[in-house]
Amino acid sequence: MTGQHSLPRTRHEHLLRQLELHGSVSAADIAVQLGVSQVTVRRDIVELENAGRLARVHGGAIALGAPSVAQPARANIGVVVPSSVSHFPQIVRGMDAASRGGRTRVVLATSQYREELEQRQVERLVDVGVAGIILAPTMRSRTEAELAEWVSSVPVPVVFLERRLESTALAVYDSARTDHSRGAQLAVEHLASLGHRAVGLALFDRTPTAPLVRDGHGAAVARLGLADAPYAGLPKGEEGESDSLDDALVAFLEACLGGGVTAAVVHTDVHAARLVELATDRGIHVPDDLAIVAYDDDTASLAMVPLTSVTAPGRDLGQEVLRIMTERIASPDRTATAARHITMLPRLTVRESCGAIV
Structure with missing residues (x-):
């Protein structure tokens, strides 16, 4: 194809501009925008990754911040997360920021x-020579x-990310995660401080976060002596599930208001x-x-009524x-140094949806 969009420099500038605006892009979307093939876009993404301008993920790329002066890397560190959105x-951006100071390079893959x-x-990451895996x-x-049996066969150090793992076999590994249980408690405590005597809970329950939010909600309700309130398990709401999601949310809404419950935490x-x-x-206003109060703060500020939300310590967690x-790479013998289990507290970001802002 001819025209300005076929020029690599123009395509690269467009790609980086979209990353700056949105934080992530898909190769398919960029191909449509530029009128080129996905193969061309994927080749551009590889070139920009090699130049240190972005991180390649399955189906596209994510932004990793402004480029810095290149330094020889001491080690490549593999990162495997479930999703790039x-x-x-x-969290990945936090890792990238920390990697520059430590002269390491993050190599990202999704599952x-x-x-x-x-x-x-x-x-694959082990085959290309990473010195450790964040998983x-x-x-x-x-x-x-x-999981413990498989991870024990990985020949490089493994650090777990964003998972509460209880077994003794996994406790010997380092880990870092958000305290989602405490985050849910923050949400309930805030609503109770505004005078609500019952707080409903609606959860997207097919995620590792959901059980922790449910535990935190229950703990806060019991500790504060709040009344029983409706609970709803929610589907994802995509690819044919939008009707079932709406049905579940409407039923939850009616159960709350029908029972005199005037507050809810929604994940x-x-x-x-x-x-x-x-x-x-x-x-209903x-x-x-x-x-x-929403649990998660990815697009909460953009809602019809800006959502008070529990905000995870993403960049801080990535750096940690x-x-x-x-x-751990410097001291790979797990028997020589104690495993570290780091839990970081989210914060509450108050907006209009809880009624605390007039």
Whole structure:
């Protein structure tokens, strides 16, 4: 194809501009925007990754901040996360920021929540010579014993990310995660401080975060002596699930208001934003009729009513987990130094949806 979009420099500038605006891009979307093939876009992404301008992920790329003066890397560190969208890009950016100071290079791969792909990605990273693996494992069908058996065969240090792993066999590994249970407690405590005596809970329950949010919500309700309130498990709401999501959210909304419950914690912020829309369609006002705190803060500020949300310590967590890995690479014998289990506290970002801002 001819024309200005066929010029590599023009394509690269467009790609980097979209990354600056959105934080991540898909090769398919960029190909449509530029009128070129996905093969061409993927080749551009590889060139920009080699130049240190972005990180390549399955199906596209994510931004890693402004480029710095190149330095010889001491070690490549492999990172395997389930997804390149939503929760993990901020963590990866934190790793990237920390890697520059430590003269390390982050090599990113995604598992798409598929255990077999996760294992292949780790094998590939080991084959290309990474000195360690930071891993957010998929736990949909494997047990912790099965995970421990597999990880014990990985020939480089492994640090777990964003998972609460309970077994003794896994406790010997370093880990860093967000305290999602405490984050849910922050949300309930805030709503209780505004005078609400019951707080409903709606969860996207097919995620590793959901059980921790449920535990934290229950602990805060019991400690504060709040009344029982409706609970709803929510589907993802994509690819044919939008009707079932709306049905679940409407049923939750009706159960709350029908029972005199005027506050709710909703995971995720995408689900919470949809709940606001459905409430508005029914003449229900947020926060006057129902105060909402979203769990997650990826797009919460963009909702019809900007959402008060539990904000994870993404960049801080990424910097911390990379520091742990760098130290573990320097001392790979797990029996020589104690395993470190780091838990970081999220914060509450107050916006209009809870009624605290007039």
